[in-house]
Amino acid sequence: MEGVLRGNAAVQRRAIAKAITLLESTRADHRAQADELLTALLPHTGQSFRLGISGVPGVGKSTFIEVLGLYLIASGHRVAVLTIDPSSTVSGGSILGDKTRMEKLSVEERAYIRPSPSSGTLGGVAEKTREAMLVCEAAGYDVVIVETVGVGQSETAVANMTDMFVVMQLPNAGDDLQAIKKGVMELADLVVINKADIDANAAMRAEAQIKSAMRLFGLVNNAMANNKGEAQAADFDKQWHPQVLQLSALHNKGVDAFWAAVMQFKNLQTANGKLASRRQQQALSWMWERIDTGLKHAFRHDPAVGAMLPSLLEQVGNGRLPASTAARNLLSAHAQRA
Amino acid sequence: MEGVLRGNAAVQRRAIAKAITLLESTRADHRAQADELLTALLPHTGQSFRLGISGVPGVGKSTFIEVLGLYLIASGHRVAVLTIDPSSTVSGGSILGDKTRMEKLSVEERAYIRPSPSSGTLGGVAEKTREAMLVCEAAGYDVVIVETVGVGQSETAVANMTDMFVVMQLPNAGDDLQAIKKGVMELADLVVINKADIDANAAMRAEAQIKSAMRLFGLVNNAMANNKGEAQAADFDKQWHPQVLQLSALHNKGVDAFWAAVMQFKNLQTANGKLASRRQQQALSWMWERIDTGLKHAFRHDPAVGAMLPSLLEQVGNGRLPASTAARNLLSAHAQRA
Numbered sequence: 001m002e003g004v005l006r007g008n009a010a011v012q013r014r015a016i017a018k019a020i021t022l023l024e025s026t027r028a029d030h031r032a033q034a035d036e037l038l039t040a041l042l043p044h045t046g047q048s049f050r051l052g053i054s055g056v057p058g059v060g061k062s063t064f065i066e067v068l069g070l071y072l073i074a075s076g077h078r079v080a081v082l083t084i085d086p087s088s089t090v091s092g093g094s095i096l097g098d099k100t101r102m103e104k105l106s107v108e109e110r111a112y113i114r115p116s117p118s119s120g121t122l123g124g125v126a127e128k129t130r131e132a133m134l135v136c137e138a139a140g141y142d143v144v145i146v147e148t149v150g151v152g153q154s155e156t157a158v159a160n161m162t163d164m165f166v167v168m169q170l171p172n173a174g175d176d177l178q179a180i181k182k183g184v185m186e187l188a189d190l191v192v193i194n195k196a197d198i199d200a201n202a203a204m205r206a207e208a209q210i211k212s213a214m215r216l217f218g219l220v221n222n223a224m225a226n227n228k229g230e231a232q233a234a235d236f237d238k239q240w241h242p243q244v245l246q247l248s249a250l251h252n253k254g255v256d257a258f259w260a261a262v263m264q265f266k267n268l269q270t271a272n273g274k275l276a277s278r279r280q281q282q283a284l285s286w287m288w289e290r291i292d293t294g295l296k297h298a299f300r301h302d303p304a305v306g307a308m309l310p311s312l313l314e315q316v317g318n319g320r321l322p323a324s325t326a327a328r329n330l331l332s333a334h335a336q337r338a
Numbered sequence: 339m340e341g342v343l344r345g346n347a348a349v350q351r352r353a354i355a356k357a358i359t360l361l362e363s364t365r366a367d368h369r370a371q372a373d374e375l376l377t378a379l380l381p382h383t384g385q386s387f388r389l390g391i392s393g394v395p396g397v398g399k400s401t402f403i404e405v406l407g408l409y410l411i412a413s414g415h416r417v418a419v420l421t422i423d424p425s426s427t428v429s430g431g432s433i434l435g436d437k438t439r440m441e442k443l444s445v446e447e448r449a450y451i452r453p454s455p456s457s458g459t460l461g462g463v464a465e466k467t468r469e470a471m472l473v474c475e476a477a478g479y480d481v482v483i484v485e486t487v488g489v490g491q492s493e494t495a496v497a498n499m500t501d502m503f504v505v506m507q508l509p510n511a512g513d514d515l516q517a518i519k520k521g522v523m524e525l526a527d528l529v530v531i532n533k534a535d536i537d538a539n540a541a542m543r544a545e546a547q548i549k550s551a552m553r554l555f556g557l558v559n560n561a562m563a564n565n566k567g568e569a570q571a572a573d574f575d576k577q578w579h580p581q582v583l584q585l586s587a588l589h590n591k592g593v594d595a596f597w598a599a600v601m602q603f604k605n606l607q608t609a610n611g612k613l614a615s616r617r618q619q620q621a622l623s624w625m626w627e628r629i630d631t632g633l634k635h636a637f638r639h640d641p642a643v644g645a646m647l648p649s650l651l652e653q654v655g656n657g658r659l660p661a662s663t664a665a666r667n668l669l670s671a672h673a674q675r676a
Contacts, residue, residue: 031666038660046657127662134660216554283654283661290665295633298673316621319384322376322472323621324465327628328369335636 001040004139009109016112016139020132024117038131041138046279048080048137048144049266052158054184055168056150060194064168064249065145066102069111071255072143078110080136080144084129085116086154112141123293126157130286133161150184159187160282163275164265166190169210171203171246185210185217188242190261196246197253207244214242240268304333339378342477347447354450354477358470362455376469382476384617386418387604389481390496392522393506394488398532402506402587403483404440407449409593410481416448418474418482420467423454424492450479461631464495468624471499488522497525498620501613502603504528507548509541509584523548523555526580528599534584535591545582552580578606642671 003015019041023034055061069079081102105111117128133144146162148154159165167188185191191210196203243261247254269275299305308330315321341353357379361372393399407417419440443449452474455466471482484500486492497503505526523529529548534541581599585592607613637643646668653659 035660035663035666039663042658042660131660131662213554216551279657280655283657284651286661287650287654287665290662291637291668292630292634294665294669295637295672296630298669299629299633312625313622316625317618319617319621320380322373322380322469323625324469324628325373325377327625327632328373330629331632331636334633 001037004041004135005044012139013112016135017114019135020114020128023131023135024128034131038134041134044138045134046137048142049262050133050162050164051143051145051262052148052162052165053145053168054148054150054155054158054165055194056170059150059168059170060249061147061149061168062101064192064194064247064255065147066105067249067252067255068258069102069105069145070108071259073105073108073110077143078112078141079105080112080114080133080139080141081105082114082129082132082136082144082146083116084122084125084146084148084154084158086122086125086149112136112139121293122153122157123289126154126161127286127290130161155184155187160285163269163278164189164262166192168192168194169206170194171196171199171206185214185242189240189265190242190258191244192258193244193246194249197248197251203246207246210244214244238268238272240265240274299330299334302334302337304337305330308333339375342379342473343382350477351450354473355452357473358452358466361469361473362466372469376472379472379476383472384475386475386480386482387600388471388500388502389483389600390486390500390503391483391506392486392488392493392496392503393532394508397488397506397508398587399485399487399506400439402530402532402585402593403485404443405587405590405593406596407440407443407483408446409597411443411446411448415481416450416479417443418450418452418471418477418479419443420452420470420474420482420484421454422460422463422467422484422486422492422496424460424463424487450474450477459631460491460495461627464492464499465624465628468499493522493525498623501607501616502527502600504530506530506532507544508532509534509537509544523552523580527578527603528580528596529582530596531582531584532587535586535589541584545584548582552582576606576610578603578612637668637672640672640675642675643668646671 001019003011004019006012007015019034019037022030022037025031025034053061053065065081069081072079102113106113114132117125120128129146133146136144146158148158150167155165155167165187167184167190169191171193193203193206193210245254245258245261247258249255266275269278312321312326312330316323316326339357341349342357344350345353357372357375360368360375363369363372391399391403403419407419410417440451444451452470455463458466467484471484474482484496486496488505493503493505503525505522505528507529509531531541531544531548583592583596583599585596587593604613607616650659650664650668654661654664
């Protein structure tokens with residue numbers, strides 16, 4: 001633990017890697033040590049800004065995160081980059097690629113880059129990433145970026161562990177409105193249109209269409225800002241409203257405007273109390289989610305359940321046994337286990 | 339059980355009411371009897387068409403269901419109407435009103451109307467409604483309509499227990515795009531614009547906007563029908579594609595067209611196998627949902643959990659204990675119960 005909290009850069013880096021490896025271990029004794037370590041580190045966590053970044057493959061996440069990371073280091077920050085790669089939880093493969101990404105950032109002493117845990121359920125991977133984030137915070141990284149690919153439930157997982165969730169889009173998103181998924185837009189605090197320099201018109205159209213979709217989904221309410229009285233306008237100003245920004249990570253254009261928006265978000269959310277309440281709510285939801293997962297796991301691995309399940313599934317599927325009766329029988333068998 | 343399956347109308351009606359009251363009872367011995375009854379009735383179920391109907395208060399659900407019910411009875415059908423009223427699960431009150439609704443339909447011998455169970459969680463109410471549906475099917479009602487108010491999770495519950503899910507809209511929906519909720523549109527097999535006679539232009543606008551929203555949400559793909567080859571067009575014709583219909587329940591206009599669309603849906607879904615697979619999947623999902631609910635219930639009512647929970651919630655909320663550690667501690671205490 002001391003190694004994580006202080007020491008020279010090389011010693012600390014090794015201690016962080018060792019701590020995260022411990023967290024990722026599936027051995028029960030390691031897990032007990034990991035719990036002890038986390039509890040000890042916890043008072044030293046929470047001082048960073050937690051930034052989630054998502055986008056489909058090819059949107060330029062790595063390029064953007066590298067440019068942003070170098071920009072932040074130049075401004076005196078220390079930056080940790082963690083990754084949740086949903087593909088690794090299915091195939092052991094990787095959409096996000098290996099450690100050779102972000103070559104410039106990875107050699108920086110003030111940056112720490114850790115790829116996704118390479119196996120386990122998404123819930124398990126998300127838990128380990130969440131815990132790795134705490135280790136990085138305790139080690140003094142004041143910006144923690146959690147990256148994920150815009151597929152499936154991994155976006156929700158990342159949004160639920162960060163202070164701000166950024167969705168990256170390509171300028172041709174406007175050609176395919178179906179790419180604007182409501183579920184993701186609801187999570188987004190900020191939408192970034194990357195590669196905006198390739199086609200300025202397409203980028204403008206994409207921005208207009210994303211804003212229109214946000215209004216359609218009820219995520220942005222322009223009427224509130226425009227038509228209400230001063231008191232309500234003042235209240236409106238105290239809340240963050242999702243924004244859309246254009247930039248070009250490859251040409252390092254718009255990164256300063258991006259960070260200015262992030263800081264505006266952070267200041268507003270700190271002042272109106274939402275940063276703190278979001279973190280508290282995230283911790284409690286996380287606890288309940290892990291409990292639900294654990295309850296299901298215990299049920300499905302209960303030999304009494306396993307013995308009954310195949311026959312009951314068949315009977316329910318064939319319409320010979322009411323689903324609710326089957327559920328009650330299984331729950332009753334599970335409750336009577338020693 | 340015999341009374342449910344046969345006998346004169348009055349005897350059968352009393353037997354159905356008695357069976358449903360038994361299902362709704364919270365007494366453990368009643369529950370055991372109910373399970374026995376359901377299992378015995380199950381071979382006699384599944385022959386009806388299960389139609390879910392949802393819409394906000396004021397959209398005209400009762401008027402429509404009454405007109406539809408009378409139309410079906412005149413065509414020789416027997417119609418059961420069940421209701422899931424989400425307000426009753428919260429307040430004991432009722433958005434949907436009492437039994438005095440549908441006065442003409444309720445006096446028909448070939449109609450059976452049963453209001454929502456008056457208390458319990460939404461999951462519990464949905465379970466009892468699902469079971470009441472089976473009782474009505476065994477009693478020979480060949481159209482079962484399950485009605486709900488367009489709020490919260492009750493729409494999902496109804497969609498998950500019916501063969502076809504219909505969403506009713508008002509013609510002024512076009513004025514308020516936010517009323518078109520993606521989650522509900524994803525569930526809808528058919529959208530009905532009621533009161534279309536009040537303002538024909540508004541109804542046309544509403545229809546266009548609902549269709550546009552369906553395309554935006556990726557629920558309807560016109561391109562597929564228009565631009566592909568014949569083989570794909572033929573396959574397209576074998577699938578149901580959500581439709582939008584205008585009608586006026588109050589003036590009994592469009593009810594025949596509505597039922598024709600329902601029959602088209604039923605024939606397509608029967609031919610392509612989706613009616614059967616949807617029912618099988620509903621039964622299995624229902625079983626797993628009841629299991630999840632039961633596991634959570636057992637956890638939250640475990641005295642060992644109750645003793646630890648307040649302190650752990652506080653520590654997790656305050657950031658003094660990792661959420662995952664708290665979850666593991668609680669699960670471990672729960673697993674060790676006798």
